[in-house]
Amino acid sequence: MRPVFLSLFLSLHLHVLLVSSISFTEFVFPNFTASNLKFVDSSQGAFLFSRNATFKAGMFSPRGDAPSNFYFSVVHVASDIIIWSANRDSPVSRSGIMNLLPQGISVSEDDKSQTVWSTPVLPSPVFALRLMDSGNLVLLDRFNVSLWESFGFPTDTIVAGQRLPVGMFLSGSVQDGNFSTGDHKFLVGESDALLQWKGQTYWKLRMDTRAYVNMNFPVEYLTITRNGLVLMGRNGTSVIIQVALPPSDFRMAKMDSSGKFIISRLSGQTMVSEFEGPANSCEIPSVCAGIGLCHLENASENPICSCPDELHLDTDESTCVPNDYSLALPVSCDTSNLSYLDIVVGVSYLSNRFVSPAQMGFNLTSCQDLCSRNCSCLGVFYENTSLSCYLVNNAFGSMSLEQNSADNQDLVGYLKLTIKEHSKDRRNDISHNGSGFPLIALVLLPCTGFFLLITLGFLWWRRFAVMRYNSIREKKSFQRGSFSSGDLGSFRIPGLPQKFEYETLERATDNFRTQIGAGGFGSVYKGTLSDNTIVAVKKITNLGVHGRKEFCTEIAIIGNIRHANLVKLRGFCARGRQLLLVYEYMNQGSLDKTLFGAGPVLEWQERFDIALGTARGLAYLHCGCDQKIIHCDVKPENILLHDHFQAKISDFGLSKLLSQEESSLFTTMRGTRGYLAPEWLTNAAISEKADVYSFGMVLLELVSGRKNCSFKSHSHSLMENRQDHRDHSSSSSSSTGLVYFPLYALDMHEQGRYLELADPRLEGRVTNEEIGKVIRIALCCVHEEPALRPTMAAVVGMMEGNIPVGNPRMESLNFLRFYGLRFAEASMVEGQIGESGDLVFRRESSNSGGSRNSLSYVASQQVSGPR
Known part of the structure; x- marks a missing residue:
């Protein structure tokens, strides 16, 4: 037909x-x-x-x-x-x-x-x-x-319903009015979508906070849908990565000539931008002239460009060139007249984030020699602490100048230059004899050869002696189970963060005088480095790494995890059995002090933003990293707050550094009572869903403004203003009762009375619908069966409104009634509030009961130590 x-x-x-x-x-x-x-x-x-x-x-x-x-x-x-x-x-x-x-x-x-x-x-x-x-x-x-x-055969745009398979790309135009193929590409890879400029990667989709990684199966294709952008896998049945956007009848995505990947939707007769990557224009290596510096002034979206001090713009303003006219950018493979110019310190060159160093453990001279032997190499970036050497090949783009950040203060850029021939001749114009051979060479050459032989012999003997000494020292070190900071430099491990000397941190913390926190992994001290950067220094206890290389590898894994909602590890120090980790400093302290303390009340939007940031950080740990990380101890004490109450998760990945004896607890119980998922008590397999449960418990505390298990006077209603825990320490046990808030939240959910769960200090500045949404998400997170709990990526989607909020399964929440009953029984026995605010109970009968019973009587006692 x-x-x-x-x-x-x-x-x-x-x-x-x-x-x-x-x-x-x-x-x-x-x-x-x-x-x-x-x-x-x-x-x-x-x-x-x-x-x-x-x-x-x-x-x-x-x-x-x-x-x-x-x-x-x-x-x-x-x-x-x-x-x-x-x-x-x-x-x-x-x-x-x-x-x-x-x-x-x-x-x-x-x-x-x-x-x-x-x-x-x-x-x-x-x-x-x-x-x-x-x-x-x-x-x-x-x-x-x-x-x-x-x-x-796509060009620079795809529309709704169009597929972009793995290996295919969109090429941006030279400019808006010129359709010729430009230097920017949007490429679909096997695990991600990424942006490239002249072959150098400068952005990846999964690093964007608006992209949710659902699983780590191989990507098959990218497509635009009515609800956003998705990368699909498993024969088109599974969403690997998703950018959820409001529903739209027509949407397109474009590799823009500016170097940004832009998703837009039709509004009337115009396309309105919904998503841009990268969001920061200075992260595009073509935004300024080649070898130029880019920064955003006063949070402006318009980039400000300049050249390094030793350079200026060339006549066509396409690149920065040396002020010294005897030097020029290299135009040939001649290595006999090369020089390197120190161009800038404290910059970020975007492609370095996505490639491994060309070499590790090299000194600067060796790094530059490596570039000199490579005709396509135009310069190097060298990191002094990790001895990392990065090469810039084929094209040298602009650099992001992060003036207010100390993150890149150890990274120095060097530009490869050619010494012009006339300058080279003048530099070599020294005293010659009649035949043109330098007179001084006739005198020094025989002496130089003699001393060179002596020097080579000494170096060979010294190298043999040092190797023998290190071998004996290493053997003894492993027998003692300890290692020194100096020993760590012999390993070449990509991504190792900055290594601090113990004396440096001792001075920075004023001999560890100001303690700002404590936990199962050790104590935390406030410190100020020589560049006036404020840091948090954590002394790790119970360290039991089996070898130096294993320790460095674990530190490198933790140090390479970068996310807006995760506390950044800036460096480390190891001396003997002591291990110190240096973190960025969070000036607002931990969530528990802000939420449960006597200071100003957290408004509802601030609480919601903290919950959303925490969810994003956990989602990244679970499926955004190269290696999945289960936190195992999600609680308010491990959620730190920065400016404007930006939430950042701390202590992630530290279980990798526990001793063998301490690590054995991981298979039975690790974390904090009151936030532990039920599977910890049954020796069932532990997955990332244990973190989801803990996050649900934290959500409930954010709603109520108090601990999920706390003493309340029988004569007072639950909705009365919460008093500080220490105020109750003087109350008699006969006048106090133990309220288990998760059970109360379940009861109010069944009745739809969500406002009764809100922190009374909010005084009506939150609606029943707002509370109800968070309570439903929290109850879904604390399902007894891990399989019924949503993933953290799904939790983020529900909180942002891109995924419908699930309905709690009541049959999987009945265990809360059992817990509530046991907590009520616990309130009838002699109890008291410890100085740390944790509940401590003493049984009155010898009938021990099962593991669930024991849980009821140590509701907030911490397994991993005091925080």
């Missing part, structure tokens, strides 16, 4: 094709020619419209371009945006033509000119050209089988 349909369609339109230049709907047929001039009167150059006139095809000139450049293109009618162009690198004039022949499509300047673009050789003759309402331009054979599709 399909061939018959096409034949009838052909017969009906053949006469019109031959005698008129009007536009057509959905189909045109071979031996058809179109130009902008031919169709300009009827439809501004369009000769073909899709069935619903959503898209049109023709010879068009982009907005703002000179009228002499025309392209065979597909245009979205409502927004008048070109979504695909054939001859993007070979524009034609207004009289240029598109020919549809049985062999395919071709574009040329005129009938007699050479073809500038054509479709590849096709397996069978073309019967029709069809423009679909999806925007796909398709060549069909007589059996209606696709021979070629524009969706298979």
Whole structure:
């Protein structure tokens, strides 16, 4: 039936094709020619419209371009945006033509000119050209089988429903008015989508806080949907990474000429930007001239560009060049006249984040020699503490100048330069004899050879002695189970953070005078480094790493984890059995002090933002890192607050550093009572869902503003203002009762009375709907069966409104009634509040009961130690 349909369609339109230049709907047929001039009167150059006139095809000139450049293109009618162009690198004039022949499509300047673009050789003759309402331009054979599709050859844009398979990419234009292929690419990889500039990666999708990583299966393709952008895997059945956006009937994604990947939706007749990556323009290496510096002043979105002090812009303002005119950028592979210029300290060169160092353990001279031997190398970045050497190959982009950050103060950039010949001659113009050979060389050469032999012999003997000494020392070190800070330098482990000397941290903390926290992993002290950077120094106890290399590897893993909602590890120090970790300082302290303390009350939006930030950090640990990390101790004490109450999770990954004896507890119990998931008590397998449970308990505390298990006076209602825990220490046990808030939240959820759960200090500044949303999410997180709990990525989606909030399964929450009963029984026995605020109980009977009973009587006692 399909061939018959096409034949009838052909017969009906053949006469019109031959005698008129009007536009057509959905189909045109071979031996058809179109130009902008031919169709300009009827439809501004369009000769073909899709069935619903959503898209049109023709010879068009982009907005703002000179009228002499025309392209065979597909245009979205409502927004008048070109979504695909054939001859993007070979524009034609207004009289240029598109020919549809049985062999395919071709574009040329005129009938007699050479073809500038054509479709590849096709397996069978073309019967029709069809423009679909999806925007796909398709060549069909007589059996209606696709021979070629524009969706298979994307340019800089994809639209809703279009797929971009692994290995394919979008190439940005040179500029808005010039469709020629530029240097920016948006590429779909096997595990992520990324942006590249001249082959250098400068952004990845999964590093963006708005992207949710659901699982770590291989990616098969990327597509745009009504609800956002997704990377699909497992034969198109599983979402690997998702950017959830508000529903829209039409959406497109573009590799913009600015170097940003932009997702936009149709609003009226214009496209409105919804997502841009990277958000910071200074993270694009082409935003400034080559070797230039970029920074954002006063949080402005407009980048400010400059050259390093020793450089200035060249005449065409495309790159920074040396102020010293005897030096020039290298133009050949000649290594005899090279020099290196120290260009800047404390910058971020974006491609360094996504590649391993070319070498580790090299000194600066060796790093520069490595670049000198590489013709494509234009400069190096060298990190002094880790002895890491990064090469900049093929093109040197602009650098991000982070003036208010100490993160990159150890990274120095060096530019490879050529010494011009006339300058080289002047430098070599020293005293010569008549034959042109330097006189001084005749005197020094014999002496130099003699001393060189002596020096080589001494170095060989010293190297042998040092190797023997280190071998004996290492053997003794392993026998003692200890190692020194100096021993760590012999290992070349990529990503190792800055190594501090013990004396440096001792001075920074004023001999560890100001303690700001304590926990199962050790005590935390406030310190100030020599550059006035405030840090938090944690002394780790119970360290039991089996070898130095294993220890360094674990530190490198933790140090390489970067996320806006995770506390950053800045460095470490190891001396003997002592281990110190240096973290960024959080000036607002921990959540428990802010939430449960006597200071100003946290407003509802602040609480919600803290919960959302914590959820994002946990989601990144679970599925955004190269190695999945289960925190195992999520609680308010481990949620730190920075400026504007930005939440950052601490103590993640430290279980990797516990001693063998301490690590054995991991299979039975690790964390803090009151936040432990039920599976810890049954010796069941522990997964990331244990963190989800703990997060649910934290959510409940954020709602109520007090501990989930706390003493309340029997004469007072639950909604009365909470008093500080220490106020209750003087109350008699007969006048106090133990309230288990999760059970109370479950009861109020069943009745829909969510406002009764809110912190009374909010005094009505929150609605029943706002509380209800968070309570439902929290109850879903604390399901007894781990499989029923959502992933943290799903929790983030529910909190942001991109995923519907789930309904708690009551049958999986009945265990809370058992816990509540036991806690109520516990309130009837003698109890008291410890100085730390934890509950301590003493049983009155000898009937021990099971593990669940024992849980009831040590509700808040910590297994991992005091925090």
